[in-house]
Each structure stands twice: as structure tokens, then as C-alpha cells.
Amino acid sequence: MAEASESTPQSTQVGEYQLVTPIAKGNLTEIWEATEPGGRTVALKMLTPEARKRSDLVSMLKHEVKVCKGLEHPNLVPVRKFIKTKEHVCVVMDLVKSPTLKSAMGQDLLDVHSRLIRLVEGIGLSLGYMHSKGWIHNDIKPDNILFTKGGEVRLIDFSLCMKAPTGVNAIFAAGGISAIRGTRTYIAPETIQKKYPTFQTDIYSLGVTMFEVLTGQVPYTANTPNDLLRKHLAAKIPPPSSLNENVSPEGDRLITKMMSKQPAKRHKTVDEVVAEMRSTKFFIKTPEELVKEREEKIAKEKAGDSIAVRLDSRADAERGGINAPSTRKPPKPKPAVPPPQPAAPPVAQQPVAQPPVAQPPVSQPPVSQPPVSQPPVSQPPVSQPPVAAPPPVQTPVPATPVQQPPVAQPPVQPAPAPVQPPPVSQPPVAPQPVVQQPPVAPPPAATPPPQPTSPPVTGQQPLAPAASADATQPKPAENQPAQEEEQKKTIQNVGKGAISAEEAKNLPVMGMDELPDIL
Incomplete structure (x- = not known):
């Protein structure tokens, strides 16, 4: 008979007995622990639902009660009573909690x-x-x-x-x-x-x-x-x-x-x-003797396993120092590991601090370059003076002479000591170098110097870079009279028809305030 399953009969009450828990279960019968009205614990041997339909099995239970009526022995488990209801057919026995x-x-x-x-x-x-x-x-x-x-x-x-x-x-x-x-x-x-x-x-x-x-x-x-x-x-x-x-x-x-x-x-x-x-x-x-030999064998196997593990170098990592032959203790090297960790942050901070220092100079050139690169972009349309270039040029130029005298005078007074006041002191000449030098080469060469000199002339954003670019030329003030004289002659020749139209296109554009005086 196998151990009982968790299945429970439809009713937990069998006659005057109360079912408590299953003990064992077979193909034909089940053994249950139960209590009688007085509280005494007994065992009930019940037929399964299918077995209850067989009259021969019911007769066997009755026969078992008949056999045990005249048997009383300490090495027997007698059957006391037969019970038959609509739901159960069973016998009552003394309960003996013992394995088979x-x-x-x-x-x-x-x-x-x-x-x-x-x-x-x-x-x-x-x-x-x-x-x-x-x-x-x-x-x-x-x-x-x-x-x-x-x-x-x-x-x-x-x-x-x-x-x-x-x-x-x-x-x-x-x-x-x-x-x-x-x-x-x-x-x-x-x-x-x-x-x-x-x-x-x-x-x-x-x-x-x-x-x-x-x-x-x-x-x-x-x-x-x-x-x-x-x-x-x-x-x-x-x-x-x-x-x-x-x-x-x-x-x-x-x-x-x-x-x-x-x-x-x-x-x-x-x-x-x-x-x-x-x-x-x-x-x-x-x-x-066999029990003793078995225990000794188990002890030897455990000891052999322990020795094999000790001799196995691959088990060193698993042991972690436990039962190891070496006297060194693994916890001691651990304190030496933390010191390098705090030292690492300062090393990491130095490279972090350097990029901000290097970034300002890198970011400044792009800021200063746009005004320098703008003159060459705006000059190509100036190469078409006959069509539409003069009108757009005339609008900004007349305003400049009016503003230039007051703006030019302040820089002359605070900057006699530096070497660069002379180019700044001649505002009328500032537009001419911009017009005379359309190539892009001069502005890149002039990008570094204009940074210190550009702040004083903040009101004339287009004129300041031009003046700074012209300042790079050797001795511009000495060549101005000769250039003006040459320009006047050129204009007179144009009026007389002495030069061709193609040559006239390449002539520099002069300010409108100068044309009446020359013509």
C-alpha cells in the first residue's frame, strides 16, 4: 500500500468517526486516521469508490472483523468494527504509527x-x-x-x-x-x-x-x-x-x-x-561490522576528496585561503588596493581642467574671422561699377565721412605712444585699401594683428578691419599722395577716352566725395 495522496472523501464524517488525515492508499483500500466520540485515535480501512461496488470485497472486510474477534495478541493489529453507509464501507482498527x-x-x-x-x-x-x-x-x-x-x-x-x-x-x-x-x-x-x-x-x-x-x-x-x-x-x-x-x-x-x-x-x-x-x-x-566498515569507507572517501582538493591547484581560487598550505593571509593585500584609487581622481582632473584653457583661444578666432572674411565676400559685386555697384556703395560712404572725424580724433589722442595710431588717424583712407585689395590673401595675413587694435574703433565695424589690414602694408602714409595723383590722372584719361573699357573695369572705385574734385 502506497502513501496516501491529498484526496479527501466527500464527507469527513464516517458514522460516529471524524476523519483527520490519510495514512496510506492502495488500489482497493485507503487507510485514514480518525477520532471516535471519546477522543481516542483509531485507524479506518475504507474501500475505494470503485471497490465498494464489488460484493466480494465488502465480504472480505466483514470476514476480517470475524477473524479478529477471537484474536488478542500484542503482535497483531486487530479489527474492531465494520461500518457501512451510503458513502463508506470500512472497518475500525487500532492505530499503530509505524513503518512497514x-x-x-x-x-x-x-x-x-x-x-x-x-x-x-x-x-x-x-x-x-x-x-x-x-x-x-x-x-x-x-x-x-x-x-x-x-x-x-x-x-x-x-x-x-x-x-x-x-x-x-x-x-x-x-x-x-x-x-x-x-x-x-x-x-x-x-x-x-x-x-x-x-x-x-x-x-x-x-x-x-x-x-x-x-x-x-x-x-x-x-x-x-x-x-x-x-x-x-x-x-x-x-x-x-x-x-x-x-x-x-x-x-x-x-x-x-x-x-x-x-x-x-x-x-x-x-x-x-x-x-x-x-x-x-x-x-x-x-x-x-558492516556498518562500521561502511562508516570508515565514507570517512576515507571524504578524506580522499579533501586531499584531492588540496592537491588540485585549480581549487586554490575556490578555497580562498581556507585550508591552504600557505601561511599568507589574503586579507592583508586588500588594504593596499584602495590607496591607488584616491590618487586616480587628481590625475583625471588635470586633463579635464586643460581643455577649458585650450578652448578659449580656439573659440576666439572663429569670432574674429567673420568680420575679416566679410569684406572679400562683399567686394566681388564692386567689380561691376558701371551697372549697380556705385549706388549701393554711395549709401554707406557718405555717412562715414560725417562720423569719421569725431571717431577718428579720440583714438589719436590716447594712442600717441603706440605705433599703430598713424593708420587709425586717417579715416578717409580706410575705405580705399578695402577697395584696392579684393584678393583674399591679405585678410588671412592680417587676422592676428587686428585683434588687439580692433577694440578702440568699435563704432566702425567695416572700417576697423580694413584699417588693420592696411596697417600691415609697409608705410601706407608715404604712398598716399602718389596714389591720389595717379588716380586723378587715370580718371582724366577715362574721360578723354585714353583707356579702354576693359581697363576701366579693373580701376579702383573711389569715393563719391572725391569724384567732384577730380573731375
Whole structure:
């Protein structure tokens, strides 16, 4: 029977009993913990909804109550009461919170071996008591034996019990049985042959159970149920030592006798079995010795793993200094790591401070260049004097002579000491150099000098750069009289037709205020 699932019946009340929690669940039955009206805890063995439809299973529960009425033994779990309602069919049993022998073997087989004698004695006492009352259990197996840590044994599940063929029952037993009942893995050959069971039938099933206790495996396995039954009938009995080398020859002989194919070759009673088991040394090495060897082996494996890890250089990083042979401590180098971190910010700040210093000079040239680059852009249209150049030029020029005298005089007074006042002191001449030098080459050469001199002449944005550009020319003041004289002659020749029109286009444009005087 497997562990119980979380499923709960439709009603938690079964008669006068209150269901508490599921304990185990099988294909046909469920075991529940419940409480009776007085508060005492009991166990309810209930048929599943599908099993309730089968009358033979209902009769088996009734039969189980009948069997246990006359049985009272500390190694038995008796059935007290039968209950049948619209929703439930169950029996009431004493609650024993103990694992089955099957689960105990699965958890620790060596621990079961160390308590083997107590196990054999408990089974022998309970089964011998039933035989003495004339009952054959007919389903001895590890799942029907409760085995506590303290070595207490309880026999359960009496649904397949049958009366021994004695007295009047022997007459009915001669006809055999109509159906095979029992668990195929532990069933006796005579039951498979539908012969009436005897006390030796329980001894055979007990022999298969002891085989599994000694080896941890069952003697026969097969792919189909029928093949398994055939092996019980005809297959050779395997000695337990074939699966567990620690089983002694004495143990092999005892189990082989209990599992004999013919009931007459088995032990006559369970008491004989228990007596022989007490005098039999089942193991070559005692379970206590094997437990000690197992613990030492586990300790050596752990020690070997520890040594292997120590010798593995790749594990140094994982150890992090723990259990390492070196005496150096890793935490000490850690304080030395932080000092470089504060020193890094000053280094990073210096390059950050330098870009702002370098940016002002870079940004100033673009600001000062636009006024210098504008004159060449505006001069190309001046090369067309006959068409439209004179009118636009006349509008800004007349205003300049009026503003130039007052603007030119202030710079002359504060700037006698510097060398640059002379070019600034002649405002009328400022427009002429701009007109005479249309090429772009002079402005780039004059870009650096105009920066210091341009601030005084702030009112004349177009004139200041022109004057500064002209200041770069060597001695402009000395050549002015000659240039003016040459311009007058040129104009006179133009009026007389002495030069061609193409040559006239290349002549410099003069101010409107000078034309009347020349002409």
C-alpha cells in the first residue's frame, strides 16, 4: 500500500468517526486516521469508490472483523468494527504509527539486518499465535508487517485469512479453492495449484520475505504475472548468497528449506522456524561490522576528496585561503588596493581642467574671422561699377565721412605712444585699401594683428578691419599722395577716352566725395 495522496472523501464524517488525515492508499483500500466520540485515535480501512461496488470485497472486510474477534495478541493489529453507509464501507482498527518492513528495508537494509533476530521472533510469535487459533494468514509479505525502530513487530491485514483444514473443514478443504488469493511475488506453489492452504503455506511466504530481507531483492521476477507464477511452481530456488555474498551457507540452507516446492519438505510449524533461525548465523560478517566498515569507507572517501582538493591547484581560487598550505593571509593585500584609487581622481582632473584653457583661444578666432572674411565676400559685386555697384556703395560712404572725424580724433589722442595710431588717424583712407585689395590673401595675413587694435574703433565695424589690414602694408602714409595723383590722372584719361573699357573695369572705385574734385 502506497502513501496516501491529498484526496479527501466527500464527507469527513464516517458514522460516529471524524476523519483527520490519510495514512496510506492502495488500489482497493485507503487507510485514514480518525477520532471516535471519546477522543481516542483509531485507524479506518475504507474501500475505494470503485471497490465498494464489488460484493466480494465488502465480504472480505466483514470476514476480517470475524477473524479478529477471537484474536488478542500484542503482535497483531486487530479489527474492531465494520461500518457501512451510503458513502463508506470500512472497518475500525487500532492505530499503530509505524513503518512497514518494506519501507524500512528501503531506507536502511543494514539497520534491518542488525535487528533481524527481533524481527524473526516477532513474526514467529504473531503467526504462531494465529496458527494456534486455527487461522492461516495467507498473505505474509513485508507490506503486511509493521516494524518499528525499537524492534516491535505487528502483523496486519487479515482479509485473506482462512481456517485451517482440521476437523470438519478438512472435508471441504479436499475440494480445493475456487480462486487464487494472495500476492503473486510471495504466493506458495500449492495456492497457485488451487489447493487448500495449510500452515506450510504461510511458511513459504515467510521464506520469500526472509529472502528479500537478507538480499534486498525478491527471488523471482518476470515480465508477466503468469510467468511469475510458473517460476514459483518450477524454477530452481536461488540461494540468497547469489545476491548477497555476506549471507552464510547456513542462511542459504534455512531459506531454501522454507521455500521448498513441496509443503511436506518445509518446516512443520512456525515454532520450528523460529528455533532454527535463533541458532543460525545468517551473515559471514555481522551487521555491526558492516556498518562500521561502511562508516570508515565514507570517512576515507571524504578524506580522499579533501586531499584531492588540496592537491588540485585549480581549487586554490575556490578555497580562498581556507585550508591552504600557505601561511599568507589574503586579507592583508586588500588594504593596499584602495590607496591607488584616491590618487586616480587628481590625475583625471588635470586633463579635464586643460581643455577649458585650450578652448578659449580656439573659440576666439572663429569670432574674429567673420568680420575679416566679410569684406572679400562683399567686394566681388564692386567689380561691376558701371551697372549697380556705385549706388549701393554711395549709401554707406557718405555717412562715414560725417562720423569719421569725431571717431577718428579720440583714438589719436590716447594712442600717441603706440605705433599703430598713424593708420587709425586717417579715416578717409580706410575705405580705399578695402577697395584696392579684393584678393583674399591679405585678410588671412592680417587676422592676428587686428585683434588687439580692433577694440578702440568699435563704432566702425567695416572700417576697423580694413584699417588693420592696411596697417600691415609697409608705410601706407608715404604712398598716399602718389596714389591720389595717379588716380586723378587715370580718371582724366577715362574721360578723354585714353583707356579702354576693359581697363576701366579693373580701376579702383573711389569715393563719391572725391569724384567732384577730380573731375
